[in-house]
Amino acid sequence: MDPSINKTFSVILPHQMLRKLQWEIELLEEAIERNDLRAEFIIWNAATTALHIGEAAFHREPIRTKIKTLGFKTYSDFSKFIQTDSESLRVCRQIAINYRHAKIDVNCDIGLNTFKSIEHPHAGGRIKYNVAKNNIKYDIVDILKSAANWWIAFLHDKPVVIADLLVRENQDRAEASATIE
Numbered sequence: 001m002d003p004s005i006n007k008t009f010s011v012i013l014p015h016q017m018l019r020k021l022q023w024e025i026e027l028l029e030e031a032i033e034r035n036d037l038r039a040e041f042i043i044w045n046a047a048t049t050a051l052h053i054g055e056a057a058f059h060r061e062p063i064r065t066k067i068k069t070l071g072f073k074t075y076s077d078f079s080k081f082i083q084t085d086s087e088s089l090r091v092c093r094q095i096a097i098n099y100r101h102a103k104i105d106v107n108c109d110i111g112l113n114t115f116k117s118i119e120h121p122h123a124g125g126r127i128k129y130n131v132a133k134n135n136i137k138y139d140i141v142d143i144l145k146s147a148a149n150w151w152i153a154f155l156h157d158k159p160v161v162i163a164d165l166l167v168r169e170n171q172d173r174a175e176a177s178a179t180i181e
Contacts, residue, residue, distance in 0.1 A: 014057040018151050021049045025144050032141070035127055043129060043140055047095035050147040054082050054089075063155065088146035091131055114140070 024046035031039035057063040058075045072078040083090040094112050113132045119125040129140040 012056060013060055014053050014063055014151070014155055017049060017053045017056050018148065018155065021046060021053065021144070021148050021151070024049055025141065025148065028144070029141060032126065032129065037127075039127070039129060043144075044095065046144050047092040050089060050092040050144065050151070051096045053151050054079055057155070066157075086147065086150040087133070088143050089150060091133065091143050092147050095131075 024042055028039055028042045028046060030036075031042055055075060058067055058072075058078050067078055070081075072081060083093055091112060095114065115130055115132065117128045117130060119128055131138045131140055131143055
């Protein structure tokens with residue numbers, strides 16, 4: 001029996017962690033709807049879960065064999081691939097590490113910022129949680145859903161690039177500007 005099972009209440013498989021991420025996204029949407037300030041902590045947990053699915057995948061069969069077949073010998077190599085292939089997961093890494101360590105020493109993305117805004121502030125509006133990447137604003141829920149979709153695609157052998165919100169939007173912008181010219 002795997003000794004790590006006794007340290008995680010038996011939640012160790014990437015599919016289980018993916019379900020945890022989906023549950024955290026649901027909790028976040030509910031917290032935002034209620035203007036519950038705990039949303040900020042749910043964001044941190046969800047970003048961390050999205051990041052750690054990679055570690056669970058790398059260390060658990062049968063996904064580990066698939067990852068090794070793709071040529072990744074170390075978790076570090078696989079982690080670099082994840083962050084290169086999925087902008088959403090790269091954003092999750094920035095959020096998770098910055099919360100935990102209060103700063104990022106390696107691969108800090110200076111073009112990324114998080115901020116809160118209030119929709120309709122004079123009418124008791126709802127707090128929105130956003131990520132700005134190179135001056136383009138994204139809703140954090142969309143980022144987290146995109147990260148979850150990337151994992152769904154990867155774990156189920158579907159094309160992963162199209163599952164990533166930020167990559168898809170960047171492709172759409174490039175195609176739109178090419179048609180304008």
